[in-house]
Amino acid sequence: MIRVALPGHLRRLIGVDNEIEIDIDGTATPQSVVDAIEARYPVLRGTIREHGTQKRRAYLRYYACEKDLSHDSPDAPLPEAVTSGKEPFLVIGAISGG
């Protein structure tokens, strides 16, 4: 079980107030985590990764265990603390606006 913290706009779209929990078959990676999120919540397709290219949207970041994983390979395994459920996988919106 992996805990995922989504930005507020996305939590509202899927009607949750807090973290979500997902199960991954095989190796947990940023790619497989977002695959699982989109499979459970199709409304989020295109909101974390771009349609078509499946690239992480430019103004979002992936964090975990106090590290920025955004520029790692999307197929790199997530830290054990995330896969064990001890730490959440964070999808963060860039600071923006005024």
Place this chain on the structure above:
Amino acid sequence: MTGVRVLVGTRKGAFTLTSDGKRQHWNVSGPHFPGWLVYHVKGSPVDPNRIYAAPSTDWHGQMIQRSDDGGVTWTPVGNEFAYTGETGKHLWYDGTPHPWEFKRVWHLEPSHSDPDGVLAGVEDAAIFQSADGGGSWRELTGLRGHTTASAWAPGAGGMCLHTILVDKSNANRIFVAISAAGAFRSDDAGQSWRPINRGLRSEYIPDPDAPVGHCVHRIAMHPRSPNVLYMQKHWDVMRTDDAGENWREVSGNLPTDFGFVVDVHAHEPETVYVVPIKSDMEHYPPDGKLRVYRSRTGGNEWEALTNGLPQQDCYVNVLRDAMAVDSLDPCGVYFGTTGGQVYSSANGGDSWTPIVRDLPAVLSVEVQALP
């Protein structure tokens, strides 16, 4: 008609403003999609309970939301706008070729005959069609595939397809406008297109009367006179009487002919409204006075409508999709400002009152007459 519903898109969500036929007392609902940029919200002419909205953010891209109960509840529908075939390139700001990239939906145009039918005008400029209530979108590729497309270039606001007009008496005829490519017409339901810019003159492009490259801000049509179009160009208010074959300037006595909105009275095809803006460098009304100008002669002769509008220290803008008319009698006219006001007139513009004063910056205004 029992009332009206004004649909307002803002920089931080959408709002619905409802009133009875007198249009004096209003109920304000929202924000819907709080925090999202809502470029446009528009209802189906066939089913007023069916409303489409286009929220987007830089973080999460584009959503399309649909309501089937008049804007009380909303459901996210399809948000994949994939260019079909070769992506192609247009000119970038520096004059180099730049690949087409989808950025957002600027305008939604529901069908006159089918509540599930809707067109979407997007940035980078293209037109998409949905036949299933927004569930899926298919590009009408003839426009982006036009032979001039590689020479199109963005205006300051991006290369956006912001205006879609469908001839109610002939659904095969569609007009669109693109900043900064100009106006185009299809006579085969969007399969093929041709520029309709003869008569436009724009000093800010190398060839001022080129076939494409004009920064058209808005086009308006009266449904009973579909061959007559009015245009607010970057500078110049224009008119055509032959469905865009030839345009002529009708700016007449306007204090400035820069602006964004233009619209036509619901019952008088020769009565036209614009909101003059000082200049391309200063996007606010001249002299700090917010004035709607009305022509009852199809252009050239304009009168200032000021009753109820601020006549000092007003420095808001009125964006291209932020004016609408209702079909009640007398005709109601509505517009929203970047200062968050939505003004209404229940008497064709003779007098104005603010429905709301403190919304986020208004991006679009549409109105529905409720049965």
